[in-house]
Amino acid sequence: MRSDAPAPVMTDVARLAGVSHQTVSRVVNGSPNVSGPTKAKVLAAMEQLGYRRNAVARALATRRSGTLGVITFNTVLHGPVTTLYGVERAASALGLGVSIAVVDQITSEAVVRALTRLQDQSVDGVVAMAPQQDALRALTAELPALPTVFVGGVLGGGAGEASALPAVGTDQRGGAHAATRHLLDLGHRTVHHLAGPQDWLDASWRVEGWRAALSAAGAPEPEFVAGDWSARSGYSAMRTLLAADPGLTAVFVANDQMALGALRALDEAGRSVPGDVSVVGFDDVPEAEFFRPPLTTVSQQFAEAGRRAVQLLLDLIRPHDTPSGPSPRPLVPTELLVRRSSGPAPGVRSGVP
Amino acid sequence: MRSDAPAPVMTDVARLAGVSHQTVSRVVNGSPNVSGPTKAKVLAAMEQLGYRRNAVARALATRRSGTLGVITFNTVLHGPVTTLYGVERAASALGLGVSIAVVDQITSEAVVRALTRLQDQSVDGVVAMAPQQDALRALTAELPALPTVFVGGVLGGGAGEASALPAVGTDQRGGAHAATRHLLDLGHRTVHHLAGPQDWLDASWRVEGWRAALSAAGAPEPEFVAGDWSARSGYSAMRTLLAADPGLTAVFVANDQMALGALRALDEAGRSVPGDVSVVGFDDVPEAEFFRPPLTTVSQQFAEAGRRAVQLLLDLIRPHDTPSGPSPRPLVPTELLVRRSSGPAPGVRSGVP
DNA sequence: CACCACGATGTGAGCGCTCACATTGTTAGC
DNA sequence: GCTAACAATGTGAGCGCTCACATCGTGGTG
Numbered sequence: 001m002r003s004d005a006p007a008p009v010m011t012d013v014a015r016l017a018g019v020s021h022q023t024v025s026r027v028v029n030g031s032p033n034v035s036g037p038t039k040a041k042v043l044a045a046m047e048q049l050g051y052r053r054n055a056v057a058r059a060l061a062t063r064r065s066g067t068l069g070v071i072t073f074n075t076v077l078h079g080p081v082t083t084l085y086g087v088e089r090a091a092s093a094l095g096l097g098v099s100i101a102v103v104d105q106i107t108s109e110a111v112v113r114a115l116t117r118l119q120d121q122s123v124d125g126v127v128a129m130a131p132q133q134d135a136l137r138a139l140t141a142e143l144p145a146l147p148t149v150f151v152g153g154v155l156g157g158g159a160g161e162a163s164a165l166p167a168v169g170t171d172q173r174g175g176a177h178a179a180t181r182h183l184l185d186l187g188h189r190t191v192h193h194l195a196g197p198q199d200w201l202d203a204s205w206r207v208e209g210w211r212a213a214l215s216a217a218g219a220p221e222p223e224f225v226a227g228d229w230s231a232r233s234g235y236s237a238m239r240t241l242l243a244a245d246p247g248l249t250a251v252f253v254a255n256d257q258m259a260l261g262a263l264r265a266l267d268e269a270g271r272s273v274p275g276d277v278s279v280v281g282f283d284d285v286p287e288a289e290f291f292r293p294p295l296t297t298v299s300q301q302f303a304e305a306g307r308r309a310v311q312l313l314l315d316l317i318r319p320h321d322t323p324s325g326p327s328p329r330p331l332v333p334t335e336l337l338v339r340r341s342s343g344p345a346p347g348v349r350s351g352v353p
Numbered sequence: 354m355r356s357d358a359p360a361p362v363m364t365d366v367a368r369l370a371g372v373s374h375q376t377v378s379r380v381v382n383g384s385p386n387v388s389g390p391t392k393a394k395v396l397a398a399m400e401q402l403g404y405r406r407n408a409v410a411r412a413l414a415t416r417r418s419g420t421l422g423v424i425t426f427n428t429v430l431h432g433p434v435t436t437l438y439g440v441e442r443a444a445s446a447l448g449l450g451v452s453i454a455v456v457d458q459i460t461s462e463a464v465v466r467a468l469t470r471l472q473d474q475s476v477d478g479v480v481a482m483a484p485q486q487d488a489l490r491a492l493t494a495e496l497p498a499l500p501t502v503f504v505g506g507v508l509g510g511g512a513g514e515a516s517a518l519p520a521v522g523t524d525q526r527g528g529a530h531a532a533t534r535h536l537l538d539l540g541h542r543t544v545h546h547l548a549g550p551q552d553w554l555d556a557s558w559r560v561e562g563w564r565a566a567l568s569a570a571g572a573p574e575p576e577f578v579a580g581d582w583s584a585r586s587g588y589s590a591m592r593t594l595l596a597a598d599p600g601l602t603a604v605f606v607a608n609d610q611m612a613l614g615a616l617r618a619l620d621e622a623g624r625s626v627p628g629d630v631s632v633v634g635f636d637d638v639p640e641a642e643f644f645r646p647p648l649t650t651v652s653q654q655f656a657e658a659g660r661r662a663v664q665l666l667l668d669l670i671r672p673h674d675t676p677s678g679p680s681p682r683p684l685v686p687t688e689l690l691v692r693r694s695s696g697p698a699p700g701v702r703s704g705v706p
Numbered sequence: 707c708a709c710c711a712c713g714a715t716g717t718g719a720g721c722g723c724t725c726a727c728a729t730t731g732t733t734a735g736c
Numbered sequence: 737g738c739t740a741a742c743a744a745t746g747t748g749a750g751c752g753c754t755c756a757c758a759t760c761g762t763g764g765t766g
Contacts, residue, residue, distance in 0.1 A: 020746045025724065029541040033744060055473050056412045057722035060751050065409065067474060069451070074438060076639070081434050085427060088455045099420070099452045102441045120408050121450040152657060233645035261643045277716055285430070290584035290614050292645060361754055373716045378754065386714060410752035414723050709765085716759070722751105729746070735739090 008049040014320065017045035028053055041264020051234060059122065064245060067097040069118035069126040070311065071111075074104040078256075078285045079202075079302050080129050083151055087127050094314070099123055108138030115139075125313045127151055127306075133199045140165065147316040150307040152302075153201035166316060168308045168330045174200050175298040175334030176209025179252050181278045182296070182336055184217045186278065187345035188250035193224035194237050194262055196254040200229075206254050209344065222248075227258045234258025238265035249277055249345050256281040256288045259295055261339070266325075274343030284337055294339035305332045361402040367456050370398035412475065419452040421666065422471035422479040422499075424464075426488065427457040430582065431609075431638045432555075432655050433482050436504055439659020440480050447667070452476055452495055461491030468492075472499060478666045480504055480659075486552045493518065500669040504552035504662040519669060520685045522660045525555050528651040528687035529562025532605050532633045535649070535689055537570045539631065540698035541603035547615060548576035549607040555584075559607045559635060575601075582609045587611025591618035600700050602630055609634040609641045609650055616644060616694070627696030637690055647692035656684045 011029075014021040019038060026034050027042040034042075045051075059065040068091050072080055088098045099121050101114035118126055125147035130136040134156060150167040183191045193210045196203030207224065214221050225240050227233030232255060238261065241248065253259040259281035263273060271277045273293055281288060284299035308328035363381075368375040379387050380395040387395075398404075410440045412418040421444050425433055434530035441451045471479055478500040478565050479577060483489040489507060503520035549556030560577065567574050578593050580586030587606060591614065594601065606612040612634035616626060624630045626646055634641060637652035660689045661681035 011722080021723085022725095022746060023744085026745090029724090035744065038744080040713080041672065052473065054413075054475070056409055056418065056475050057751090058724075059409045060407075060413050060753085061724040063751075074432050076428065076431065076438070076440075081429050085429070085455055088453055089427075089457070092470060097452050097470065098454075099450050100441055101451075102438055102443065104442070115541045117445055117450065118412070120405065122409050231640045237644060257640055257643075260640055264643055264645055267645060286707050287610055287613055287640070290588060290610075290617055292617055292620060364752085369729060374753085375755095376714085378713090388714065391714080407752050410721090411754075413723085414752080414754040416721075624749090707766105708751080711764090712762090714759100717757085718755100719757105721753085725748100725750080727747085727749105728749085730744080732741100732743080734741080736737105 007054075008051045009054065010048055010051075013042065013045045013051050016049060017041045063096075064124055065100055065122045066095065067121065067123045068310065069121065069123035070098060070100045071114050071126055071128040071130070071139070072100060072102055073106070073109075073129065073131065074102050075337065078283055079152065079300065080131070082302035083306040086303030087310055088306075089303065090307040090310035094310070096124075097312075103135070106134045106138070108131055108134075108141060111135060111138040115146075125149070125317050127309045130154065131200050131202060132197075133201060136180055136201065149309050149312060149313040149316065151305055159259055166307055166312055168328065170300040170302070170305055170332045171334050172300075173204035173209040173212070174258065175282065175300065175336070176206040176252065177213045178209075178212035178334070179218070179282065179296075179298050180210045180337045182220060182338065183250040183252065183278055183280060183342060184213065186250070186342060188278065189345065190214065190219040190222060191250045191252050192222050192241055192245070194234060194251055194253040194258055195224045195226040196258070197228050198215050198226050203254055210252055227254070227261075229255050230255055231257045231261035231264075234261025235265045235268060236261075238262035239269070242266075242269055242271075250279075251252060251341075252279060252280050252282075254282055254294060256283045256285045256291075256297055259288075259341075260291055260296070263291060263295075271339050276346060278342040278345075279344050289339065291341070293341050296339045296342040297337055299335045299337050300304075301332050301334075308332065360407075362405045362407065363397035363404075363686040366395065366398045366402055366404050369402060370394045386441050417477055418450075418475045419448065420452055420474065420476045421663065422476035423451060424451045424467050424471065424479055424483070424492070425453060425455055426459070426484065427455050427484065431636055432505065433484070434536050435655035436482060436659045436662075439656030440504075440663055441659075442656065443660040443663035447473040449477075449662070449663075456488070459485055459491070460485045461494060464488065464491040468499075468599065475577075478502070478670050480662045480666055481587065483507065484553050484555060485550075486554060489554065500666060502662050502666040502669065504658055510577070519665055521658055521665055521685065523655070523658055523685045524687050525558035525653075526562040526565070528635065528653070528689070529559040529605065530566045531562075531687070532635065532649075532651050533563045533566035534570070536603040536605065536631055536633060536695060537566065537572060539603070539695060541631065542698065543567065543575060544603045544605050545594055545598070545601050545602055547587060547594060547606040547611055548577045548579040548582050549579065549611070551570045551579050556607055563605055563669045580607070580614075582608050582610060584610045584614035584617075587614025588618045589614075591623070593617075595622055595624075603633075603695075604634050605635075606629060607635055609636045609638045609648060612641075612648055612650070612694075613644055616648075620645075629699060631695040631698075633695050642692065644694070646694045649692045649695040650690055652688045652690050654685050654687075661685065 010021045012022045014024045091098045101117045103110050103114045130139050130222040131153040154167040180191050227237040281295045281297035282295045288295040311328045363374045364378045439620035439662045444451045454470045456463050456467045483492050484506040505522050507520040533544050579589040580590040634648045639649045641648040664681045
């Protein structure tokens with residue numbers, strides 16, 4: 001299965017082509033100062049020998065590995081995973097490798113370990129997904145001697161937001177605002193909120209957007225209840241919400257999984273959706289369209305965020321090298337997908353007894 | 354943000370400790386032939402300088418990078434993602450790095466590109482997730498000069514299965530068998546099957562297990578309908594199934610997303626679950642418990658499969674080195690989780706008009 | 707007491723590449 | 737026609753580590 005002949009090296013190619021190893025290096029690196037015929041000879045020799053440049057040796061000599069690191073947390077949530085793929089796609093399109101380090105607990109120790117692991121693999125820079133306050137704090141505290149870009153969390157909205165950290169993110173605030181506004185436009189007196197865990201930055205951004213839309217419309221701001229992103233927590237949070245205010249007609253839920261749980265709680269409570277209560281989610285997971293009823297939700301372009309993160313990181317690594325176009329706009333817009341879980345506010349009813 | 358002092362190297366440590374660079378190397382590598390006092394001196398010097406071994410130089414000298422590659426397909430399906438994390442966890446526990454290469458189309462060209470990318474990063478071995486026939490074929494055809502272990506797909510059940518390829522996988526066949534058997538035990542005359550895409554190996558294993566359980570029980574084997582794993586396809590496949598056999602009472606669906614779609618189709622058709630029709634899924638995605646009704650499904654230990662894949666790969670890379678215990682059993686068992694979507698077959702009814 | 711074996715240490719070469727510089731040959735310029 | 741400039745090429749020294757080997761001291765053996 002493994003061929004035993006040692007892989008050809010630059011000198012082998014040079015010998016066969018009748019040039020020096022340096023000339024081979026020039027050809028491999030696309031240097032302009034190689035004459036046509038020489039270049040052809042070298043290319044032919046490379047082809048014949050099946051030569052492939054040894055990236056490790058190159059990395060040792062240049063002090064650049066051509067690999068990016070990604071720090072991610074141990075979550076199979078839709079967002080992080082999709083972002084990871086976006087990063088990989090963008091990196092590999094640029095000829096860069098991607099190493100991952102999964103952090104399994106939000107302790108600064110675990111974060112440092114992950115960072116160390118990447119550093120030991122001598123990545124040229126890291127894309128960090130730090131969705132929680134604590135994770136972010138740990139990460140910025142132990143800021144590595146490595147160019148780092150944050151994706152998601154840190155940057156989530158805010159008009160004049162001037163983050164000190166290089167970051168890209170989705171416009172969570174805007175998405176939440178749009179979702180809330182959508183419900184208000186449907187005639188609901190106000191919109192309740194089933195929030196994400198409050199130590200998650202994304203969750204705060206969504207609360208903020210919801211709040212902003214409410215106050216802009218002069219609608220009262222009910223207490224919100226926070227879950228932990230899981231369907232289970234959405235279920236019980238919805239029950240809490242219903243108990244507190246049986247007359248509610250519209251809920252903006254901070255993610256689709258929790259919305260799934262909320263739908264179940266509403267069903268069990270005998271509320272029809274969207275007849276009695278309208279529900280809007282966030283994320284647009286692939287299944288959202290097949291919830292009962294199909295979920296109105298806010299779609300995020302995670303892959304695009306990953307792509308921009310890579311571009312930003314590259315700008316950081318090679319300040320004025322290949323400019324690769326202008327720096328990407330850091331805030332990726334969202335899109336509200338109106339499906340069937342949201343509808344007009346129920347007509348005037350007799351007050352609760 | 355970046356310190357400018359060049360990182361200390363082995364020689365710096367050696368000088369400070371008053372020993373040779375080789376002795377430092379011995380300490381770093383845990384060689385037994387270093388006296389206590391010397392070792393202490395070296396460790397102190399390392400600590401003082403903040404020395405960290407340069408992995409690139411080491412890789413160049415040893416021809417080993419200490420990095421594993423993972424080939425994965427561009428899918429956010431629950432299984433592959435969880436497996437990826439399992440691989441990362443296992444690798445990092447062993448001090449190995451993980452590089453990923455995402456294949457975005459199932460063409461042998463794309464597969465080769467991904468493989469090349471990993472090879473250029475000089476990974477020591479690769480864990481390949483090749484869920485489809487074509488992907489597997491492309492991968493085995495272009496088998497790299499690299500130790501490779503397959504995870505999922507290839508190995509999916511079968512008693513005396515003797516795969517030529519080093520592989521680990523979940524006992525899909527057994528899981529499907531158990532799911533089907535569960536429904537038969539509930540008194541259903543037979544069990545219909547809503548299958549996955551037939552070019553996916555996992556899908557075939559599940560069909561096989563279903564078939565085996567049916568024939569073992571002497572139950573008739575209805576035609577099955579295949580979807581594409583999505584909720585949408587589950588929805589329409591369920592409608593097809595219902596149209597073909599309005600009297601069906603039990604369905605084994607090849608994954609949870611499709612089961613979600615199937616539940617919706619059943620709901621729309623006025624069938625209650627599990628009153629009229631029992632449904633069993635596969636995978637146990639986190640949301641399955643909050644489907645309506647909570648889904649009976651087969652849980653796979655993806656992370657465990659990832660772990661075993663790494664162990665197997667290591668055995669392949671270092672044949673008789675650190676034995677790291679016996680080779681793992683390649684077939685990871687599944688577990689049937691009985692929830693509320695499956696129940697006793699409906700009592701005898703008058704035949705359809 | 708000479709001998710050898712063995713543990714502890716040091717020495718130098720080399721992994722495969724790129725860097726900085728030296729060396730050619732060629733053409734342009736006055 | 738002689739120099740300056742430049743393109744095309746070659747040379748050697750590292751990058752930071754490990755490998756194979758050489759060297760030194762020590763203690764047990766007959």
